[in-house]
Amino acid sequence: MKPMILIRSGGDVASGAIYRLWRAGYPVVINEIAIPTMIRREVSYGNAVHRGEMILERLRSRHVPLQDVAKLLASREAIPVVTEPYETVLTTMKPTIVVDAILAKRNVGTQKSDAPLVIACGPGFNAGKDVHVVVETMRGHTLGRCIYEGPALANTGIPGNVGGYTHERVIKSPTEGLFVAKSHIGDQVEAGSIIGYVEDVPVHAKIKGTLRGILASNILVTKGFKLADVDARCEESHCFTISDKALAVGGGVMEAITAWEYEQIKE
Secondary structure, three states: OOOOEEEEOOOHHHHHHHHHHHHOOOOEEEEOOOOOOOOOHHHOHHHHHHHOEEEEOOEEEEEOOHHHHHHHHHHOOOEEEEOOOHHHHHHHHOOOEEEEOOOOOOOOOOOHHHOOEEEEEOOOOEEOOOEOEEEOOOOOOOOOOEEOOEEOOOOOOOOOOEOOEOHHHEEEOOOOEEEEEOOOOOOEEOOOOEEEEEOOEEEEOOOOEEEEEEOOOOEEEOOOOEEEEEEOOOOHHHHOOOOHHHHHHHHHHHHHHHHHHHHHHHO
């Protein structure tokens, strides 16, 4: 029987790992926050918190209370998404493996002692100290690589280059307040287009392209909060399929788990 895996976050990069692991037959449980703030919602299994259910790449996720997880895992009808606090989920489930894929660029409470194998994605963790394995998330030569000693590459503060744009493709809140979207994922936008409002302040796209992600409406945001992402490549399918980056990171997570399982058999 494959080991139980608890994944912290159901965002777009986490969903690459979720997809690979569930397809390989692992029992996976997603732990999301009560009001998820991912913008690439159409490629995030954690979007089930907003919708109740989410279908991505033929796999279904479902928001359920913690007490219903075992039944749903047994049926494999859908990937369970729970929103109880991490400590509660950890104590109740006692997973063999924990994967922190929050991508907060800092450690928000995951410890090496949380499970026999603890994996973290991206900067903010030190392999061998905070967690057992770190998986690199920065685009480039080392993307998806497993690190067994030391940290991932430091956060540069510069968004990854997509379609020739970095900072320009990311839209942030001009002020604090309640965000209301006026555009949808997959829409074509022009530079200067209004995609939504924070209170009465319009939020503008900075470049022409396809709206690859946008925050759900009626969420309170702070000034500078990430609201949307415009893809200048204008490939609508990219809005609704798991990205190359997410699958590469998912491959690293899969490698770390299967390598650990092999070591357990040898012992």
